[in-house]
Amino acid sequence: MRKALAALLVLAVLGVVGFFLLTAPAAWAFLRGxxxxxxxxxxxxxxxxxxxxxxxxxxxxxxxxxxxxxxxxxxxxxxxxxxxxxxxxxxxxxxxxxxxxxxxxxxxxxxxxxxxxxxxxxxxxxxxxxxxxxxxxxxxxxxxxxxxxxxxxxxxxxxxxxxxxxxxxxxxxxxxxxxxxxLDGRPFMPDAAKSPAWNRGAYLINGPGHCAECHSERNFVGAIVEDRRFAGGPDPEGGRGTVPNITPDPKGIGGWTKDELTTLFKTGETPSFDTVGGAMAPVVRNTAHLSDADREAMAEYLLTLVPRASVKRP
Incomplete structure (x- = not known):
């Protein structure tokens, strides 16, 4: 009995030590290679x-x-x-x-x-x-x-x-x-098979623009579900609404032209002559400051994404 308790105590101590070693900020930098x-x-x-x-x-x-x-x-x-x-x-x-x-x-x-x-x-x-x-x-x-x-x-x-x-x-x-x-630790790597504009758009969308952070479903620990990236998701603040799908799915931006998407980034106007609101309104106030070339590059990249079905509304 004493040996079993001692073994459990050792395992508990090792578990605590392992947790503190693996969760140290320096551990990620060391283990990423x-x-x-x-x-x-x-x-x-x-x-x-x-x-x-x-x-x-x-x-x-x-x-x-x-x-x-x-x-x-x-x-x-x-x-x-x-x-x-x-x-x-x-x-x-x-x-x-x-x-x-x-x-x-x-x-x-x-x-x-x-x-x-x-x-x-x-x-x-x-x-x-x-x-x-x-x-x-x-x-x-x-x-x-x-x-x-x-x-x-x-x-x-x-x-x-x-x-x-x-x-x-x-x-x-x-x-x-x-x-x-x-956290995979990988910086953006250009795709040599794509145009400079496409690569610029991919960089802006996936890096500084962090568009997937809102426009994707997340798992139970808050990480993006990779096969749902850009397909929209539940309101991140817990409301009943959803964040739109921005893949070229019919219920996303499928059917939009590059010019229409570029216009949205500049003025907030959609192809149906509506205007974006909610959390997207301040996004447009920011993208309106970008160059035409950058807005066009972002549109070019998004329109080449794999179409993914939108999240079902609750």
């Missing part, structure tokens, strides 16, 4: 391109979540927006250049690691409500340019409240296991 993610600083001699940073800021819709709620100036990225989810309520942080409450004291490497690995400068996991599973596709040069642009925006004082998450979702350490399962 040669994933092409080892660089967390841009190449030597990289000159910050603020215009490119501005483009990525609008492609990513940073202000949609991080701007101070109920203010007209969308460059004041003081955070505070409450995002409801099946796991609890997340409060969007301050990413303004304020040195105390925002990211003004961060280094470029801090920012790139946060965006690609979901790790804070003090070594804590970020929750994937911050869509680093998409941002990991971005190049270090683009991330450096984006960080440079963010530093030109107004510094805003004040911190968002802590997340309101029930047990076990409030155990941040457990996110290490989530990352081992769902």
């Amino acid at each position: 040669d994933s092409g993610m080892s660089e967390i600083v841009p190449a030597a001699g990289h000159a910050i391109n603020l215009e490119n940073g501005r483009t990525l800021f609008y492609a990513g819709g940073c202000s949609s979540c991080h701007a101070v709620p109920d203010q007209d100036d969308k460059t004041r990225l003081g955070g505070g927006l409450a995002l409801k989810s099946p796991f609890g309520t997340f409060h969007v942080p301050n990413i303004s250049p304020d040195r105390n409450d925002g990211i003004g004291s961060w280094s470029t490497a801090d920012f790139i690691r946060a965006m690609r690995e979901g790790v804070s400068p003090d070594g804590r996991h970020y929750y994937p409500a911050f869509p680093y599973a998409s941002y990991q596709r971005m190049s270090v040069g683009d991330l450096a340019d984006l960080f440079g642009f963010l530093q030109t925006l107004p510094a805003v004082q004040g911190r968002a409240p802590d997340h309101e998450l029930p047990f076990p979702f409030n155990i941040r350490r457990g996110l290490g296991l989530w990352k081992l399962a769902f």
